[in-house]
Amino acid sequence: MQIVVTHRNTDFDALSSLVAATLIYPGSVPVISKTVNPNVRQFLSIHKDVFHFYEPDEIDMNRVDRLIVVDVNCWGRLGRIGRLSEKQDLEIRLWDHHLMPGDIEPTWKHVEEMGANITLMIRELKNRKIQLTPIQATLFLTGIYEDTGNLMFPSSQAEDAFAAGYLMEQKADLNILGTFLRPAYGEKQKNILFEMLQTADRMRINGFSVSINKMDIQGHVDSLAVVVRMYREIMNVDAAFGIFMDRERQRAIVIGRSNIDAINMGYLMKGLGGGGHPGAGSAMLKAVNSDAVENMIVDLIQGNQQTSVQISDLMSFPVVTISSDTTMETAAEILREKGCTGIPVLEDGNLIGMISRRDFKKNQVKIPYEITCQGVYEHQCGDD
Numbered sequence: 001m002q003i004v005v006t007h008r009n010t011d012f013d014a015l016s017s018l019v020a021a022t023l024i025y026p027g028s029v030p031v032i033s034k035t036v037n038p039n040v041r042q043f044l045s046i047h048k049d050v051f052h053f054y055e056p057d058e059i060d061m062n063r064v065d066r067l068i069v070v071d072v073n074c075w076g077r078l079g080r081i082g083r084l085s086e087k088q089d090l091e092i093r094l095w096d097h098h099l100m101p102g103d104i105e106p107t108w109k110h111v112e113e114m115g116a117n118i119t120l121m122i123r124e125l126k127n128r129k130i131q132l133t134p135i136q137a138t139l140f141l142t143g144i145y146e147d148t149g150n151l152m153f154p155s156s157q158a159e160d161a162f163a164a165g166y167l168m169e170q171k172a173d174l175n176i177l178g179t180f181l182r183p184a185y186g187e188k189q190k191n192i193l194f195e196m197l198q199t200a201d202r203m204r205i206n207g208f209s210v211s212i213n214k215m216d217i218q219g220h221v222d223s224l225a226v227v228v229r230m231y232r233e234i235m236n237v238d239a240a241f242g243i244f245m246d247r248e249r250q251r252a253i254v255i256g257r258s259n260i261d262a263i264n265m266g267y268l269m270k271g272l273g274g275g276g277h278p279g280a281g282s283a284m285l286k287a288v289n290s291d292a293v294e295n296m297i298v299d300l301i302q303g304n305q306q307t308s309v310q311i312s313d314l315m316s317f318p319v320v321t322i323s324s325d326t327t328m329e330t331a332a333e334i335l336r337e338k339g340c341t342g343i344p345v346l347e348d349g350n351l352i353g354m355i356s357r358r359d360f361k362k363n364q365v366k367i368p369y370e371i372t373c374q375g376v377y378e379h380q381c382g383d384d
């Protein structure tokens, strides 16, 4: 049995890629997580007679021998399907437009930088001369528009625009598209944006205008990415960041938007353990204080590689460290005990590196727990 899967907090690019994969791999079963973005849920509830998706519970994992993964490359973002990471003899095919390495090791892959993942799959559909129905074309175009910000994000490529033109030829309906692409901006988001604007501050870093805003939130808030996007536009800065502290869950969600090539949000967020695209990215940090996160962001923009001080500030307290002569087995033991994803390595009191769960995979030391990716990426909150 072959199944197609994508990331939780499914957005239109992910949903489109899921549908496209079922056309490229006839007989494959599309499986969708229960957590999809609000506008995708709205689309699905209206078009449920056209598209049939399965939930992870409906799949007998033992029967799965081929897994097709689209628009994501981390097990941790697949939800329940992530359990398949332990399955032996699983053939994995990966389609992704995120260049940032993940922990899924595919048998075959098509990974290429592109504004939207669906653009890569449209190229394949065209090569195979597979006809699209108008509703498929509409869905795919929504995917391109959402992931490229209507082709305005700097990550958009010419091929995204050509693919959009092709979908319009295939009778994509722009009226339907407009209904679902309206940003999920409601009362809660409005209040957060207003609060951010009241405390807004601008700074100049390396000649760029940057605004970093710290605020507390309670519980999960949808579409924070939309809020940060609007915040950046209103503040009219090159890059804007929202550091949203959820004190109850002891975590900070960091969302960034950049309008210039010189500040690559995807790379910058990777420095915080997250990820994203050049124009938009996010990260989730546990047990941190917002000032330390702000310092880290400033440091990363300055291109300062000497981030040791900030890294130790970011770590849970007391900071767990190991010395460079610690064996991999002992390090694995410490990681498991402390439940953290990485530990700073010290030599004579100086930070000389980090050891992370992924390093154990490289060294073939048995990892006693599931590897997870911490990045929430942009689309968790409205756009991947």
Ligand SMILES: [Mn+2]
Pocket: 013, 014, 071, 097, 116, 117, 147, 384
């Ligand atoms: Mn995507």
